[in-house]
Amino acid sequence: MRIIAGAKRGHRLYDFEGMDIRPTTDRVKESMFNLIQDFVLKSRVLDLFSGSGALCFEALSRGADFGVCIDKDPKSVAVIKKNNEALGFENLEIKNCGATEFLDSTKSRFSLIFLDPPYNKGFIAPIIQKIVKKNILSEDGIIVLESDFSDEHGDFEGLIKFKQKKYGRSYVTVYKRG
Numbered sequence: 001m002r003i004i005a006g007a008k009r010g011h012r013l014y015d016f017e018g019m020d021i022r023p024t025t026d027r028v029k030e031s032m033f034n035l036i037q038d039f040v041l042k043s044r045v046l047d048l049f050s051g052s053g054a055l056c057f058e059a060l061s062r063g064a065d066f067g068v069c070i071d072k073d074p075k076s077v078a079v080i081k082k083n084n085e086a087l088g089f090e091n092l093e094i095k096n097c098g099a100t101e102f103l104d105s106t107k108s109r110f111s112l113i114f115l116d117p118p119y120n121k122g123f124i125a126p127i128i129q130k131i132v133k134k135n136i137l138s139e140d141g142i143i144v145l146e147s148d149f150s151d152e153h154g155d156f157e158g159l160i161k162f163k164q165k166k167y168g169r170s171y172v173t174v175y176k177r178g
Contacts, residue, residue, distance in 0.1 A: 001054055003087075004030050006061030014082045015052050028167045029058060032144060035163050035174055039112055039142050040064055046110040046136070048099040048117070048127065053080035055114040055144075057087060064112065066091045072098040099123070103130045111141035119148035125156070128175070132158040143175040 001013040004026060032055075033040070041063040047056035050069035060067050069080050069092065077096040084092055095102055099117070113131060117123035124147060131137055142162065148169055155161065160178030164171060 001026060001052065003058055003061045004033065006058070006063060008057070008061040008087055011061075011087060013052055013054055013057065014079050014086070028146070028170055028172065029054065031165060031167060032146070032172045033058060033062070035165060035172060036112070036142060036144055037062075043112040043141075044108070044110045044138070045112045045114070046070070046108075047114045048102070049115065049123075050080055051076055051116070053083050053094075055116065056092070057083060057089070059112060059114075060087075060089050060092065064091075068093045068095065068108075068110075070095050070097060070099055070102045072096065072101075099127055100130065103127070103134060103136060106134075106136065109136055109138045109141075111138040113137060113141065113143045114146075115143055116146040128156045128159070132156065137177065139177060141176070145171075145173045145175065147171050147173065 001015050003009055003011045040059050043064045045056050045059045045064045045067040047069045050071040053069045056067040056069050071077055074096060077094060080094050159175040161173060162176045163174040
C-alpha cells in the first residue's frame, strides 16, 4: 500500500499481516479518489473503521485540512500511529474507540466521511443512520462507503446515492445530503 497522489505521493504505508484484515487495494483507492476528487481539498475527514489509516492519509496528502482516524483495534491504532510518524501529519487525530462510541460522543461535523467496515457484519445502516441523525455530515459533505456486493448499499433517509462503482467484490458508493 502506498500514497497515490499529493504531497506524500509514493510513500509506502505500514500494513497488517494476517488473513482477517482486508485493506483497500491501491487500485480501488485510486478509483475511489477519482470519484471524489472535487470533495477532498480543504475537507474535514472522518475515517471510521480506519485500519491502517490509508484513506485518511490519502485525503491529507491531497490537501484535506484535518483528519480523524477511528478504530477500536489497538493493533490498528498502532499501525496508524506508525504510519503518521513516518508521514508527519500534524493535522490528524487518532482515536482508539468504536465507530458508534465516537459518533455518540462527537460534536464535530465532517465534509468527507470514509466508511469501510468489516464486510457482512451489519454495521452499515446503523452507522449511516447515526451520522444523519446526529448531523455529523456537513451540508455539502459526502459519505464514501466501501462495501461487499452482498452488503447493504441502498438508500438512506436524508441522503441520496450520488455515485456508485463496482470493483470486483467491492462497491464504492458515495452519498450526499438529499
